[in-house]
Amino acid sequence: MRTERDSFAILDRALGAAGTEADASFISVDQNISRFANSNVHQNMSEVSAGLTLRVIVDGSMGVASTTSFDDDEIRRTADLAREAAKHSSPLQNFTGLNRENAPLPAVVTFDEGTASITPAEKAHELRAMFDGGREHDVQFAGAYLTSRASVACANTHGIRRYAPLTYADSTVIALHARGSGHASRCARRANEVDIASLGKEATMKATVRLDNIEDIDPGAFDVILEPPALAEVFEWMTMIAFTGQAFEDGSSFLVDRLGQRIAGENFTVADDALDSSFLPFPFDLEGFAKRRVPLIENGVARTPMVDKAYADRLRLTPTGGTWHLGGADHGTSFHISIDGGDATREEMIASTKLGIWVTRFNYVNGLLEPKSALMTGTTRDGTFLIRDGEIAARLPNLRWTQSMVEAFSNIESLTRERRRVSTWYNMFGGTIAPLMKIRGWHFTGKSV
Amino acid sequence: MDRSQAADALKLLGSARYADIRYTATHQQHVKVRNGEVDHLSSTVDRAIGVRVLVGNGWGFAASTDTSEASMRDTALRALEVAAASNIASTQQIVLSDVEPYTAAWASQYQIDPWSIPIEKKIEHLMNATEPMRSDARIHQASGEISCYRQEKTFASTLGSFIEQTTTEMGGGIEAVAIEGNEFQRRTYPNPFGGDFQAEGWEFIERLDLAHKGLQVRDEALALLAAPKAPAGRFDLIVGSAQLALQVHESCGHPTELDRAMGLEISLAGGSFLQPDMLGKFRYGSDLVTIVADATVPGALGSFAFDDDGVPAQRFPLIDRGMFVDYLTGRDTAPALGRRSNGTVRAESAARIPIIRMTNINLEPGTTPLADIIAGTKRGVFVETNKSWSIDDVRLNFQFGCEIAYEIVDGKLGRLMKNPLYTGITPEFWRSCDAVADRSSWQIWGLPNCGKGDPMQTMRVAHGAPAARFRNVEMG
Numbered sequence: 001m002r003t004e005r006d007s008f009a010i011l012d013r014a015l016g017a018a019g020t021e022a023d024a025s026f027i028s029v030d031q032n033i034s035r036f037a038n039s040n041v042h043q044n045m046s047e048v049s050a051g052l053t054l055r056v057i058v059d060g061s062m063g064v065a066s067t068t069s070f071d072d073d074e075i076r077r078t079a080d081l082a083r084e085a086a087k088h089s090s091p092l093q094n095f096t097g098l099n100r101e102n103a104p105l106p107a108v109v110t111f112d113e114g115t116a117s118i119t120p121a122e123k124a125h126e127l128r129a130m131f132d133g134g135r136e137h138d139v140q141f142a143g144a145y146l147t148s149r150a151s152v153a154c155a156n157t158h159g160i161r162r163y164a165p166l167t168y169a170d171s172t173v174i175a176l177h178a179r180g181s182g183h184a185s186r187c188a189r190r191a192n193e194v195d196i197a198s199l200g201k202e203a204t205m206k207a208t209v210r211l212d213n214i215e216d217i218d219p220g221a222f223d224v225i226l227e228p229p230a231l232a233e234v235f236e237w238m239t240m241i242a243f244t245g246q247a248f249e250d251g252s253s254f255l256v257d258r259l260g261q262r263i264a265g266e267n268f269t270v271a272d273d274a275l276d277s278s279f280l281p282f283p284f285d286l287e288g289f290a291k292r293r294v295p296l297i298e299n300g301v302a303r304t305p306m307v308d309k310a311y312a313d314r315l316r317l318t319p320t321g322g323t324w325h326l327g328g329a330d331h332g333t334s335f336h337i338s339i340d341g342g343d344a345t346r347e348e349m350i351a352s353t354k355l356g357i358w359v360t361r362f363n364y365v366n367g368l369l370e371p372k373s374a375l376m377t378g379t380t381r382d383g384t385f386l387i388r389d390g391e392i393a394a395r396l397p398n399l400r401w402t403q404s405m406v407e408a409f410s411n412i413e414s415l416t417r418e419r420r421r422v423s424t425w426y427n428m429f430g431g432t433i434a435p436l437m438k439i440r441g442w443h444f445t446g447k448s449v
Numbered sequence: 450m451d452r453s454q455a456a457d458a459l460k461l462l463g464s465a466r467y468a469d470i471r472y473t474a475t476h477q478q479h480v481k482v483r484n485g486e487v488d489h490l491s492s493t494v495d496r497a498i499g500v501r502v503l504v505g506n507g508w509g510f511a512a513s514t515d516t517s518e519a520s521m522r523d524t525a526l527r528a529l530e531v532a533a534a535s536n537i538a539s540t541q542q543i544v545l546s547d548v549e550p551y552t553a554a555w556a557s558q559y560q561i562d563p564w565s566i567p568i569e570k571k572i573e574h575l576m577n578a579t580e581p582m583r584s585d586a587r588i589h590q591a592s593g594e595i596s597c598y599r600q601e602k603t604f605a606s607t608l609g610s611f612i613e614q615t616t617t618e619m620g621g622g623i624e625a626v627a628i629e630g631n632e633f634q635r636r637t638y639p640n641p642f643g644g645d646f647q648a649e650g651w652e653f654i655e656r657l658d659l660a661h662k663g664l665q666v667r668d669e670a671l672a673l674l675a676a677p678k679a680p681a682g683r684f685d686l687i688v689g690s691a692q693l694a695l696q697v698h699e700s701c702g703h704p705t706e707l708d709r710a711m712g713l714e715i716s717l718a719g720g721s722f723l724q725p726d727m728l729g730k731f732r733y734g735s736d737l738v739t740i741v742a743d744a745t746v747p748g749a750l751g752s753f754a755f756d757d758d759g760v761p762a763q764r765f766p767l768i769d770r771g772m773f774v775d776y777l778t779g780r781d782t783a784p785a786l787g788r789r790s791n792g793t794v795r796a797e798s799a800a801r802i803p804i805i806r807m808t809n810i811n812l813e814p815g816t817t818p819l820a821d822i823i824a825g826t827k828r829g830v831f832v833e834t835n836k837s838w839s840i841d842d843v844r845l846n847f848q849f850g851c852e853i854a855y856e857i858v859d860g861k862l863g864r865l866m867k868n869p870l871y872t873g874i875t876p877e878f879w880r881s882c883d884a885v886a887d888r889s890s891w892q893i894w895g896l897p898n899c900g901k902g903d904p905m906q907t908m909r910v911a912h913g914a915p916a917a918r919f920r921n922v923e924m925g
Contacts, residue, residue: 043713046511049513065492067495124537329489363841369837379841398846400841
């Protein structure tokens, strides 16, 4: 990771080379990822990377170029490429220029020295202890343990200058027993909140519970209790197909023509929230907008898509601060999906279920079936259980489901107070924070043999 | 990175059983037009070095975007530190299959350099293709994309190999989005998600003939708005070449990756129902189904001269007349089968660990013309062009959605139908294949976005496929 001074020195050279209205981002990441399988570390990587993206405005048109080399010649070449791109682009509709809102940044803690200095060897010792502990339960572990430190900086020719150091820790643990598997995961700004030993125990519990009774069910509609990792999979797709500026502008989002209207149950609220200290806080986006909580669907009412400055102007909406890649095709997206909880407990949800299915996690969700109803499909994995008469009655095979999310979020029976953070595979800034959600009539359509 | 720089870095790794160093420079340009405007135009250059080292039974890998000589040395030393850490939590013995040292230089072939074509010409080409599509108010979006890709890669290993490879690729396609009321339909040519991709130059974009496809794409998108929904139930299904290519990718390519079968990718991408004790014994498909891995196909995205283990590119069957006969392997996985690597280990760039990746995984053509297969189908559905894809964590239970479907009644293509979905269990599906079309419908499709690994690596692969018929497939 680079210091604030180093980062702004590179950004200032890039903005100077632009010779026109411009903004730029400079992100530097040092990360270590230890991957394990069969209770053995099989891949272990350390990466030091840095990237500069420069976006220029020429006669109202935008051009973008990026590089991983930062000498003067390369920065000049990058600026030339960006200007060349702008010259051939079309003027942005209604565009009033790059961000000029130099609002104070929210005071959030993004960096932890202990996480920044953790070594691969320290992590290996934690993993080895977990591997050894799995033997008494006849389980082996697979997964990954990531720690990173990064610097994130952006600036523009209107005087916006933002910098934040960032740490991140994330681990996924799968426990594999001969007759079942279980999953547990944690992510945090601080590595000491990612307790590998407890993840191993949680995954082992999921892998070994109800091995005495493995049942099968026929497809059909069931009440379902979704754990946060399952919801996070769904909301990664919700973000792409419904909440981006691009999806709203091109008409594919189910929010189109429905802002201000009720589209889900009153007990459903989802927001972009990078300020919640219990989540994965971050103070600004890469256009330099100070982050704020942005309700996307509030008490069932559609509020706004995420929009960058260009699409906020184009669609005459307020910029939401959701730019994580300058020049990105999404034109605004949520990297901090926050789903409000309710007042139930996990135990109450299970006890109140006559016949239902408890899902730990989904696999390979796809949200492109029919985006106007957010019809999605996917399968369950690493812990799917039948609930009968208020008790966990049996372990189930992995099941396929095909379900409209617009319908599902109108049928939420209860939400837990407890919420958990879930990481995404595509960014270090945020993820999803979600409660457990109980939904009536979820459509299971098949099963793995 | 020249040979002496590589040698200097590798010298620091004297305690290693094996080490290699890679350098990549990846150049990309992307142009997208949408509704008469240039919607996106960007250029990127990513440079990286990566050092991989095996010490004892621990792998260490370190990478940097700083490609200076000083950084190469630092990166090599970090790789050693990481390997030492791996040994703390290493519980298994690592055996590498043999490979000879090679000195080689290779480049994919093209006639017209993608970067020699001015941006204006690329924009004009896309405008000519997409503007005629906007002649109906229900077309909410008419767009087109052209992508250029070039990766220069140098590989050196402690075995004495020094290999330089350059791959040049182009991709392009167009799309129409039609909206009427709450109905939303997307139709693309020749494929969604940026079109089709080949390891060729501008001549490939010219061959796509986008300008003469726009009206057909528009008309099909509009027709889908009013089309009936594809039926639910069991039908004889004819899958077109582009969709069958993705079916091969998901239900054959991924499950024949040996690292998946060994559980090495299980936490993220999943495992495989194809286990090593099934090799040579398991009937994966009908006798008509032969699927080969072929990294030697000229002009395809999964082609190269050497993989990132320094193993030469190869062609070999995975499924031979229906029987499961081989996996995609690398040097540190093949010994588990008592075999040598068949050369399928690649990384997205030098900044990532090389892992087993598909090359060109091709369903071999049959002998029956597609028209005869349709004529021989009493009641069925023809589907083409992927819209959605999902498969379980061992690659058994799949569901695919397609952009378009046609009813087949008494051997003839009938009504257009929208939103077709089909689902099945992989070996049951391939065993139900009773007709594979001949080479006239066979085409190799480039997929530049195959995701695997952690951190996620996007790999460029390809699949050749003809159309084929599958009996009694569940739809809806």
